[in-house]
Amino acid sequence: MRLLALALHRLLWFAPTLLGLLVVTFVISRVIPADPVALVAGETATPAQVEALRRDLGFDRPLVVQFVDYVGRLVRGDMGTSLYTRRPIVEDLVARLPATIELTVVAMLVSIAVGIPLGVLSALWRNSLLDHALRVVTVSGLAIASFWLGIMLQLLFAMRLGWTPLNGRLAGFPPRPLTGFYLLDAALSWDWPTFGTALAHLALPAATLAFPALATLVRFTRAGVLDVMQSNFVLYERAMGLPRPLIVWKYILRSALTSTVTQIGLLFGILLAGAVVTEAVFDWPGIGTYAVNSIIRSDYNAVMGFTVWAGAIFVVVNLVVDVAHTLVDPRERTT
Amino acid sequence: MAELLAVRDLRVDFATDRGPAQVLDGINVEVGAGEVVGLVGESGCGKTTLARAILGILPEGAARIRGGAVHFKGRDLLHENPAVVNDRVRGRAITFIPQDPFTSFSPVFPVETQIMDLMKWKSPRAAEGARPAALGGRYPRERYRADREAVLDTLRAVQIPEPARALRRLPHEFSGGQRQRLMIAMALLPRPDLIIADEPTTALDVTIQAQILKLLRALVKERGVSVLFTTHDLGTAHEICDRVVVMYAGQEMEAAPTDAFFGRPAHPYTRRLLASVPGPGGELRDIPGEVPSLVAPPAGCRFHPRCDHATPECRELRPAPRMLAREHGVRCHHPVES
Amino acid sequence: MTAAWFVLTRLARDRSALIGLVLIALLVVCAVLAPVLSTHPDDVFELHPAERLQAPSGAHWLGTDRMGSDMYSRLLFGARITIVIGLIAVGASLAIGVPIGLVAGYYHGWLSDALMRVSDIFLAVPQVVLAIAIAQTLGPSLPNVILALSVTYWPWFARVVYAETRALQKEIFVESTAALGASPWRLTVLHVLPNIASPIIVRASIGMGFTILTAAALGFLGLGPPPPTPEWGRTIAESREFLPDAWWYAMAPGLAIFLTVMGFNLLGDGLRDVLDPRLRRRRTIRDG
Numbered sequence: 001m002r003l004l005a006l007a008l009h010r011l012l013w014f015a016p017t018l019l020g021l022l023v024v025t026f027v028i029s030r031v032i033p034a035d036p037v038a039l040v041a042g043e044t045a046t047p048a049q050v051e052a053l054r055r056d057l058g059f060d061r062p063l064v065v066q067f068v069d070y071v072g073r074l075v076r077g078d079m080g081t082s083l084y085t086r087r088p089i090v091e092d093l094v095a096r097l098p099a100t101i102e103l104t105v106v107a108m109l110v111s112i113a114v115g116i117p118l119g120v121l122s123a124l125w126r127n128s129l130l131d132h133a134l135r136v137v138t139v140s141g142l143a144i145a146s147f148w149l150g151i152m153l154q155l156l157f158a159m160r161l162g163w164t165p166l167n168g169r170l171a172g173f174p175p176r177p178l179t180g181f182y183l184l185d186a187a188l189s190w191d192w193p194t195f196g197t198a199l200a201h202l203a204l205p206a207a208t209l210a211f212p213a214l215a216t217l218v219r220f221t222r223a224g225v226l227d228v229m230q231s232n233f234v235l236y237e238r239a240m241g242l243p244r245p246l247i248v249w250k251y252i253l254r255s256a257l258t259s260t261v262t263q264i265g266l267l268f269g270i271l272l273a274g275a276v277v278t279e280a281v282f283d284w285p286g287i288g289t290y291a292v293n294s295i296i297r298s299d300y301n302a303v304m305g306f307t308v309w310a311g312a313i314f315v316v317v318n319l320v321v322d323v324a325h326t327l328v329d330p331r332e333r334t335t
Numbered sequence: 336m337a338e339l340l341a342v343r344d345l346r347v348d349f350a351t352d353r354g355p356a357q358v359l360d361g362i363n364v365e366v367g368a369g370e371v372v373g374l375v376g377e378s379g380c381g382k383t384t385l386a387r388a389i390l391g392i393l394p395e396g397a398a399r400i401r402g403g404a405v406h407f408k409g410r411d412l413l414h415e416n417p418a419v420v421n422d423r424v425r426g427r428a429i430t431f432i433p434q435d436p437f438t439s440f441s442p443v444f445p446v447e448t449q450i451m452d453l454m455k456w457k458s459p460r461a462a463e464g465a466r467p468a469a470l471g472g473r474y475p476r477e478r479y480r481a482d483r484e485a486v487l488d489t490l491r492a493v494q495i496p497e498p499a500r501a502l503r504r505l506p507h508e509f510s511g512g513q514r515q516r517l518m519i520a521m522a523l524l525p526r527p528d529l530i531i532a533d534e535p536t537t538a539l540d541v542t543i544q545a546q547i548l549k550l551l552r553a554l555v556k557e558r559g560v561s562v563l564f565t566t567h568d569l570g571t572a573h574e575i576c577d578r579v580v581v582m583y584a585g586q587e588m589e590a591a592p593t594d595a596f597f598g599r600p601a602h603p604y605t606r607r608l609l610a611s612v613p614g615p616g617g618e619l620r621d622i623p624g625e626v627p628s629l630v631a632p633p634a635g636c637r638f639h640p641r642c643d644h645a646t647p648e649c650r651e652l653r654p655a656p657r658m659l660a661r662e663h664g665v666r667c668h669h670p671v672e673s
Numbered sequence: 674m675t676a677a678w679f680v681l682t683r684l685a686r687d688r689s690a691l692i693g694l695v696l697i698a699l700l701v702v703c704a705v706l707a708p709v710l711s712t713h714p715d716d717v718f719e720l721h722p723a724e725r726l727q728a729p730s731g732a733h734w735l736g737t738d739r740m741g742s743d744m745y746s747r748l749l750f751g752a753r754i755t756i757v758i759g760l761i762a763v764g765a766s767l768a769i770g771v772p773i774g775l776v777a778g779y780y781h782g783w784l785s786d787a788l789m790r791v792s793d794i795f796l797a798v799p800q801v802v803l804a805i806a807i808a809q810t811l812g813p814s815l816p817n818v819i820l821a822l823s824v825t826y827w828p829w830f831a832r833v834v835y836a837e838t839r840a841l842q843k844e845i846f847v848e849s850t851a852a853l854g855a856s857p858w859r860l861t862v863l864h865v866l867p868n869i870a871s872p873i874i875v876r877a878s879i880g881m882g883f884t885i886l887t888a889a890a891l892g893f894l895g896l897g898p899p900p901p902t903p904e905w906g907r908t909i910a911e912s913r914e915f916l917p918d919a920w921w922y923a924m925a926p927g928l929a930i931f932l933t934v935m936g937f938n939l940l941g942d943g944l945r946d947v948l949d950p951r952l953r954r955r956r957t958i959r960d961g
Contacts, residue, residue: 145927147889147909151913151916
């Protein structure tokens with residue numbers, strides 16, 4: 001019951017926050033530049049052409065009218081048309097969504113599967129060689145520029161060693177489009193060669209994206225475990241002679257993770273942000289490259305559309321995180 | 336008399352900023368079979384350290400055992416194979432009732448999970464020496480059922496209403512008193528020989544302290560289980576103990592059966608302690624002076640700086656244990672004979 | 674200022690914080706003394722196409738780039754840009770965020786809620802994305818990058834200051850001073866500010882690291898100061914078409930960024946541990 005109340009409360013919140021975001025992006029796109037239309041029309045356009053474009057785009061109307069119109073269209077799922085691809089932006093985004101999600105999900109799974117156990121071991125064997133080595137990794141993880149890491153990985157694994165492809169999502173024909181996620185589609189169609197190719201293409205971008213996330217997870221899991229190890233219930237379990245692996249991997253980890261779960265949700269958000277830059281490096285056909293290309297081409301509407309979409313995703317992620325936190329921490333549920 | 340538990344000359348140091356603190360300094364304590372022994376002392380005298388040393392759960396970095404032995408059923412726990420001690424002694428022959436029931440349960444698992452995990456490894460029906468395969472390890476259905484029945488029975492014995500429903504709840508849904516009853520149940524389920532109870536009622540409301548204590552005493556007497564029970568409250572000791580041992584600054588001062596202890600106290604410190612309980616007129620009589628620093632403790636008898644009867648001998652030589660009467664031992668150069 | 678001395682001595686005992694301090698000092702030295710330390714100071718603007726893409730050698734310690742300019746010298750001058758961007762962007766964020774946080778924390782009505790909602794909106798979108806949007810709109814240049822970063826980083830300061838101000842309000846001493854009749858702003862300045870100094874300092878140090886990374890990302894995407902400015906991120910972007918042969922072209926600026934950001938992160942962590950042990954527990958991933 002409380003869960004429902006919480007969800008509703010958060011959803012109610014969704015609207016004003018999103019609206020606020022819209023205002024901000026709208027202001028940025030229309031108000032800040034001296035003349036947005038001129039920017040779009042390009043340097044070679046004549047004044048007449050600029051004016052024509054202005055009327056075309058509806059920029060000659062009062063700002064408030066423009067905003068209301070924009071929001072109205074947004075509510076109906078219309079983000080405008082890309083000035084470059086000439087297609088509705090919503091269509092462009094949807095087409096590229098699976099690629100970005102697949103990359104982000106794989107990166108997150110990798111960082112969780114590797115990061116959490118390493119964090120636990122790091123806490124158990126405090127100040128050991130492993131702990132110190134991991135400390136170096138976690139500190140670097142947050143100091144390395146993602147795009148640079150991607151380029152270095154490409155340099156080593158793709159160019160010098162030839163172990164993985166250089167960029168792109170796939171070479172050759174994509175598998176049957178069941179979900180849009182190449183790994184899933186290939187597996188479901190029993191198309192293992194394609195599965196292998198898709199995996200090889202995923203390797204470097206996912207590693208690049210996962211690295212900072214992994215570093216952070218190790219760090220927080222370690223801190224969480226060290227903290228929980230001091231608890232009285234751990235003392236009790238030790239006093240009663242329960243087997244150590246049981247105490248560590250069931251009881252300690254579970255308590256340490258209660259706070260980490262919230263962070264996994266935030267992690268997802270950060271991964272999505274990192275995806276923008278990583279996709280640019282690896283020519284990954286996702287939303288990130290779309291945003292970057294739109295920037296290069298001064299495709300306003302597209303960039304704004306992307307920003308709005310990113311903002312909406314974040315608000316949703318925050319909602320899911322809050323709900324998940326309530327689920328994970330039973331104390332919240334019953335009080 | 337063959338004691339169940341005999342702590343002999345145990346010395347434990349704790350690392351502090353100012354150097355090692357001698358928290359336990361050659362302490363001797365005995366617990367016989369089926370006996371409830373109270374270990375009384377002010378805060379900081381080392382009672383909890385002693386309890387943890389017997390259980391083998393001293394904080395690894397900070398505490399160091401300098402010497403002595405903990406004899407349990409004839410074997411020295413300090414020098415046995417740790418893995419064997421963990422499997423056969425802890426949670427089986429010796430169990431624990433902690434001081435703080437509020438934080439001694441994991442907050443995220445229902446009570447059932449935690450109790451049944453305990454039973455999985457420590458049930459009297461479980462084979463000894465089973466290899467703990469982390470989260471795995473088989474829990475045969477038959478035994479699970481038998482264990483669960485035993486759990487329900489024991490919960491009824493500690494007066495938890497509707498045990499089957501209670502099991503499914505989370506720890507924070509129980510009151511402090513109820514949680515401590517659960518702890519008592521968990522301490523009894525493995526059918527131990529000895530329970531170490533570290534100030535089990537200190538964290539509870541005064542009104543239910545007596546209840547819990549009486550319950551504990553009734554249950555252990557029924558089952559013939561010994562209890563080593565630490566407390567700073569003389570009244571508690573008087574309630575349920577067969578024998579009382581008083582500690583001061585890491586050493587034991589006097590040990591006697593309860594009536595002898597309260598009726599004919601021999602050690603000056605004991606006498607002071609008993610006198611300091613507020614009198615009928617409400618007067619408080621303090622013991623002058625302060626608890627000594629354990630980093631640089633006084634030589635000889637540690638109580639001598641605060642003792643009215645101190646002589647040069649007390650300042651230099653630590654008194655050897657002396658038996659005043661059967662089972663009434665004291666460590667004092669000048670015990671008060673009455 | 675015994676407080677500062679206390680902090681410094683405690684910090685000195687933390688080895689990684691010291692490493693951080695050394696790295697930052699190195700950065701500052703490189704930036705300030707760039708004209709002196711560089712071997713080819715004019716290469717920031719001059720081109721020598723004949724010498725393009727040479728591997729590291731005695732003449733060119735870190736090789737040359739596609740225009741034949743000396744990488745080492747350009748890196749040194751790039752340090753200047755990095756510092757300028759970091760300092761001004763974080764400084765501006767501080768200047769915007771701290772007052773907003775103070776006001777939001779001090780008052781309790783709709784104003785406070787509104788301010789925090791606005792800050793949440795900015796936090797709703799990842800900094801990179803918003804900075805990209807802004808920078809793209811304004812065009813690639815140094816001031817625009819700084820503007821974009823300032824506008825997107827201030828919420829972190831606002832949030833920290835808001836939380837601390839609210840927490841401090843509950844402290845008895847603030848209430849009693851108010852009871853004695855001190856004016857609210859005097860109260861704030863004299864009592865609240867010294868207490869929030871610690872979290873602000875920590876946030877500023879960590880913020881430098883993050884801001885520099887975001888600035889490099891913007892440079893990489895072509896949104897930073899245009900050529901021939903030797904901005905590190907842009908240099909990495911330029912290097913891509915010449916890989917794998919001209920490996921030094923990509924590696925050198927990347928390492929420079931890495932060491933710089935690491936320096937600020939290590940220092941920030943060290944400061945956090947020293948200034949407020951309480952903070953050590955409550956870290957979350959959002960500590961950007």
